[in-house]
Amino acid sequence: MDRVLKLFLTASLLSCSCRCSKVRVPKFVTAIKGTCVVVPCSTTSHTYATWYKYQHYGYPPVYSKDTKDIINQFRGRTSLLGNAMQGNCSLKIDNVRQEDGGISVYVWINPHNIYGDYTEIKVLAPSETRISVESTQVEGTLFSAKCTVRHSCPVSPPLLEWLGLSSVSNEVTTTQDSGGLWVSVAHAQFNASRRDHGKRLTCRRMSDGNTAISDAIHILFPPTILPDSACWEREGSLHCMCWVEAEPNASISWTVDGRSALLPHFNMTNNYTGMTTVSVMTGPTGHFVTCEAANYLGNDTYQMSGFPQLAQGTDGLTYFILAAIVLIVLGIVVLGVHRRMKKRHEHSRGAKNTRGSENTSQCRQNIESNGTQTKVRQKTYEWHKDDNIYANDVSGGHIWSTAMVTSQAPEDEMASIYLNE
Numbered sequence: 243m244d245r246v247l248k249l250f251l252t253a254s255l256l257s258c259s260c261r262c263s264k265v266r267v268p269k270f271v272t273a274i275k276g277t278c279v280v281v282p283c284s285t286t287s288h289t290y291a292t293w294y295k296y297q298h299y300g301y302p303p304v305y306s307k308d309t310k311d312i313i314n315q316f317r318g319r320t321s322l323l324g325n326a327m328q329g330n331c332s333l334k335i336d337n338v339r340q341e342d343g344g345i346s347v348y349v350w351i352n353p354h355n356i357y358g359d360y361t362e363i364k365v366l367a368p369s370e371t372r373i374s375v376e377s378t379q380v381e382g383t384l385f386s387a388k389c390t391v392r393h394s395c396p397v398s399p400p401l402l403e404w405l406g407l408s409s410v411s412n413e414v415t416t417t418q419d420s421g422g423l424w425v426s427v428a429h430a431q432f433n434a435s436r437r438d439h440g441k442r443l444t445c446r447r448m449s450d451g452n453t454a455i456s457d458a459i460h461i462l463f464p465p466t467i468l469p470d471s472a473c474w475e476r477e478g479s480l481h482c483m484c485w486v487e488a489e490p491n492a493s494i495s496w497t498v499d500g501r502s503a504l505l506p507h508f509n510m511t512n513n514y515t516g517m518t519t520v521s522v523m524t525g526p527t528g529h530f531v532t533c534e535a536a537n538y539l540g541n542d543t544y545q546m547s548g549f550p551q552l553a554q555g556t557d558g559l560t561y562f563i564l565a566a567i568v569l570i571v572l573g574i575v576v577l578g579v580h581r582r583m584k585k586r587h588e589h590s591r592g593a594k595n596t597r598g599s600e601n602t603s604q605c606r607q608n609i610e611s612n613g614t615q616t617k618v619r620q621k622t623y624e625w626h627k628d629d630n631i632y633a634n635d636v637s638g639g640h641i642w643s644t645a646m647v648t649s650q651a652p653e654d655e656m657a658s659i660y661l662n663e
């Protein structure tokens with residue numbers, strides 16, 4: 243059988259007309275190492291095709307129906323494409339190796355016993371994977387990145403994977419390039435998020451691990467004031483710290499009781515580190531403080547307080563509820579103390595101790611003034627607010643000294659009580 247076949251082959255080699263008209267194959271194919279390559283082939287409708295490696299002696303099969311006949315170099319890497327009934331005799335060689343270069347192959351068509359011309363395989367080193375991405379993005383918008391790879395395998399283009407960011411969509415298109423090669427472009431879309439600011443996008447060709455890495459992606463976003471922001475009192479003055487994340491830099495402004503905080507009563511310093519801005523404000527205690535951060539993309543405000551235990555309130559309502567609870571608790575305590583005092587007072591009266599009675603009533607007065615002190619303070623500041631003092635340095639200075647007197651009043655009273663004794 244084999245001998246008969248070879249006889250036919252030899253006979254056919256002599257008749258050029260058969261070779262040129264019945265089987266169409268290219269003179270050479272260009273393969274990129276590591277990908278597949280297709281040797282296109284078309285002829286008349288047939289049953290099966292066998293491909294051989296050309297050499298001076300022998301007919302080593304590159305592809306055969308009988309897998310065991312295939313020479314080691316190609317076993318497991320070759321297959322036929324398309325439909326033989328429709329005359330398609332194309333050969334696919336997977337995972338092209340450097341040593342496949344320079345080999346010529348030809349096809350034998352059964353049962354017509356016609357053969358094709360030689361096709362030489364040229365092998366090129368793989369080209370670099372290329373990535374392109376617009377490096378500045380605004381948060382919440384979609385942006386796209388492209389990863390390009392050149393190959394010789396349109397039937398199964400190299401797989402590309404994106405690393406670094408998770409894509410919303412990914413689409414691969416393959417088009418014919420020059421020199422019989424192909425270009426596949428993976429076109430992925432990403433949702434810009436501040437978490438990804440400064441990250442790099444990587445495209446990896448899975449066949450050989452070749453990667454392309456983008457520049458750091460700059461993601462712009464409006465400011466957010468972090469909930470770590472708070473105020474506290476130390477050594478009789480108020481310290482407020484406002485933590486802001488923004489890109490580009492946020493400009494920070496502070497308001498105190500609804501007015502812009504101004505020097506010299508309030509000091510403000512900003513520290514910029516990456517996309518975080520920390521602004522510290524110091525000034526006198528007992529005020530409603532708000533931090534405002536803005537960049538060209540937007541702004542954020544955060545209501546803080548002079549009282550650390552109330553600093554968590556992010557909106558006016560929360561703050562109001564907390565303040566109300568504190569006032570109620572304070573009220574109950576005052577009422578309780580007041581009642582106990584009253585009882586004691588009655589006792590003393592029963593004992594007809596006039597000196598003790600005087601002391602107790604003075605003590606009660608003191609407690610009452612202490613109890614109402616919070617309210618007094620608030621009233622004073624509301625009145626300040628209406629008077630627009632923070633915009634005016636001179637009158638501001640005056641009011642602040644008034645505030646100091648108010649807050650010191652109870653201590654003076656205490657002192658006088660001790661003096662009386």
Ligand SMILES: *[C@@H]1O[C@H](CO)[C@@H](O)[C@H](O)[C@H]1NC(C)=O
Pocket residue numbers: 282283284323324325330331332
């Ligand atoms: C042969 O089949 C392959 C795979 O289906 C196809 O890509 C190719 O275009 C076909 N060739 C011809 C000449 O029809």
Ligand SMILES: *[C@@H]1O[C@H](CO)[C@@H](O)[C@H](O)[C@H]1NC(C)=O
Pocket residue numbers: 382383384410433434
């Ligand atoms: C992008 O992400 C933001 C925040 O997660 C989301 O609100 C927005 O709808 C996303 N946009 C798209 C187009 O998926």
Ligand SMILES: *[C@@H]1O[C@H](CO)[C@@H](O)[C@H](O)[C@H]1NC(C)=O
Pocket residue numbers: 490491514516
């Ligand atoms: C933020 O602002 C500060 C002060 O204006 C400046 O020194 C710094 O370079 C800015 N950073 C960025 C990322 O724009």
Ligand SMILES: *[C@@H]1O[C@H](CO)[C@@H](O)[C@H](O)[C@H]1NC(C)=O
Pocket residue numbers: 513514515
């Ligand atoms: C700014 O903040 C960074 C990090 O919190 C810190 O290392 C640096 O010393 C600060 N710079 C100034 C001038 O306070």
Ligand SMILES: *[C@@H]1O[C@H](CO)[C@@H](O)[C@H](O)[C@H]1NC(C)=O
Pocket residue numbers: 479506507508509524525526
């Ligand atoms: C503000 O800072 C200046 C100098 O840095 C200092 O003299 C002044 O006492 C500070 N004022 C307050 C209210 O902390």
Ligand SMILES: *[C@@H]1O[C@H](CO)[C@@H](O)[C@H](O)[C@H]1NC(C)=O
Pocket residue numbers: 536540541542
């Ligand atoms: C803050 O943003 C709102 C819209 O989001 C805008 O109406 C307002 O004017 C901004 N305020 C400042 C101080 O930029």
